[in-house]
Amino acid sequence: MGKANKVILFNPLVTKYKARIPLSILQVAASIYGNYEFVLVDGNREDDPWSKIKNYLNTGEFHYFGCTVMPGPQLRQAIPFTKRIKEEYPDITIIWGGYFASNQYKVCMESGYVDYIINGIGDLAFPALLDALENSTDLFKINNLIFRKNEELIKTHKITSIDMDSLKTFPYQELERFYPITSYFGKTHLGLRTTLYHSSFGCPFTCSFCGIVPIFEARWKGMSAERLYREIKYLKDEYGVDSVEFCDNNFFVSEKRVRRFCELIQDEHIKWWGEARIDTLDKFSDETLSLMENAGCKMIFLGAETGNEETLKAIDKGGTQNASQMIRFAARMKRFNIIPEYSFVLGFPAETPQKVMAMIDEDINFIKQVKEANPDTEIIIYVYSPVLTEGSDLYESVKASGFQFPEKLDDWLDQEWKGFDLRKNPLTPWLTAKMINKIRNFEVVLNARYPTAQDVKLSKFQRKTISLLSQIRYKTNFFNFPYELKFLLRFWLRYRQPEIEGATML
Known part of the structure; x- marks a missing residue:
């Protein structure tokens, strides 16, 4: 295998809080482990992930950049980093996967800086794509792939289930080379x-x-x-x-x-x-x-x-x-x-x-x-x-x-x-703004009346106090202008919402 055929697998920033183990790129790493050399870059663990990616690319040893792209925060790094790679390192092959890439594949492929999309399950598609590109074989035979051929957008046959027991185990030891696993x-x-x-x-x-x-x-x-x-x-x-x-x-x-x-x-x-x-x-x-x-x-x-x-x-x-x-x-x-x-x-x-x-x-x-x-x-x-x-x-x-x-x-x-x-x-x-305000204000009152069990940093005193302070509002359906609760949730409790940030991890 040639020297310049290594793979960068990138997990863009998801949360500003404690990083969770990057399962998506670990899953892809498992699929190519033993066949292709790869490095893992976790945007949640790097102060400057672009510099880390750029340093790898400057070695000349890498030819593939794989990026998992979920809707929401990951786009804030996935889009500008990918675009910059295509501008500064045009020979790098860029492969996107994840829910955003699959569901918004047209806008991704029309950007001009995404070369291939893994459409759904990638455990078989990703290594097959690398093999096909390395050996110049037929891309049409690869399931779950989106690419361009003579300006035509091609979606190959998609498989929607796979025998999970047949898949390789996660290469945790490889993750350990880049980030201490226990820190996740x-x-x-x-x-x-x-x-x-x-x-x-x-x-x-x-x-x-x-x-x-x-x-x-x-x-x-x-x-x-x-x-x-x-x-x-x-x-x-x-x-x-x-x-x-x-x-x-x-x-x-x-x-x-x-x-x-x-x-x-x-x-x-x-x-x-x-x-x-x-x-x-x-x-x-x-x-x-x-x-x-x-x-x-x-x-x-x-x-x-x-x-x-x-x-x-x-x-x-x-x-x-x-x-x-x-x-x-x-x-x-x-x-x-x-x-x-x-x-x-x-x-x-x-x-x-x-x-x-x-x-x-x-x-x-x-x-x-x-x-x-x-x-x-x-x-x-x-x-x-x-x-x-x-x-x-x-x-x-x-x-x-x-x-x-x-x-x-x-x-x-x-x-x-x-x-x-x-x-x-x-x-x-x-x-309307009135509707959104009603939903958000009710959410504030509800979170104060019943603080989530997932925020482990809250003391019993804090929980009891905020619950009592919101009791009248909750009981009477008076949700307008809950400024006192917003202030306490933000600055005293530093309250975290599981739907945005996940359960608190300390």
Whole structure:
């Protein structure tokens, strides 16, 4: 293999707080480990990641730059760094992957500085692309690839599931060459050494507001419980990990897999968190939920979305989820000492502004019903941001309203799009300033009344004080101008919202 064929794998900045282990580039590194030399650059760990990248490129030993690009903060480094590489090192082949690259592939490829996109699963596509470029073989035979051929945009056949047990294990020892692995672990609400792990691809549902639907097309494939247990056991034995956040899109699809994993892990004293659907978990037996509790499950993120059943149908939520079930299940979880974390999406489009506001008010009241059923229920609030799910009724109504995504890749760096994919700055024509203020002010009061358990730096005194101060506002629905709570949350509690920053890691 030639000297100039090494690969830079770059993980752009996600958070200004403690860095989490870069699973996306580790997954790609695993796919080429032993066949191609690579270096890892984590934008979350570097004061000046561009200088690190530039120093590697100046050696002349690198020919490929692979970048994972999620919507939101990662764009702030991914776009300018990639553009600069293409300008200063035009011979470097640039390969993007991640949800943003797959869902916004047209604007990425039209930028002129992205050469190839891995469309969805890249464990087979990335090494196959390198092999094809090294040996000048046919790109059309590679699945999950987007590229240009004679000015024509080509999308090859896409596979949406893969046998995860057949994949190589993460090369943690290679990450250690660049960054101490234990520095990625930290104290959270789960434990003293929490890490991330990803054990499955996709989700078997087609919610039209979800960014993974166009990528996995309602397919789900999970690692076997036995291999998952071995992977987590290795992290515990080798690095002292005592807790795990499973960042699967839907960890709990298979009750059988969950049960088997719990049976294997329950004596290891590992605490864990994962994502699920309410209607799926509600079908789990009490025996399974009790086993989950005994096996260390402490909290589950659940997509409630809305208490309006007409809206649930309109957004293609699918399944059997309904308002009464959400309240009943929240109450049911009190019996198992597992905290349900319900996420809601407010501000869906409607025929008139009056109806949009009425839906917001309805969801606020519904959230309060959920809290009454189980006060320990964590509430996550998002403002609806359109997802490029072409052909869905919801997206068609969004386009009809006049909304459109940026036409140029550089435009994603504009200030007004900075918070778009965090679902805090939706830029949608049907949402007025009054509506956004109502949502945000309710969120302030709610966070004060029920501070999240995930912010481990808050003392009992702080929690009790802010909760008491917000009690009257919460009870009377007086959400306007909560300046005193905003001040205390920002400067006294330094409050962190899990939907933006994840659970606190110290």
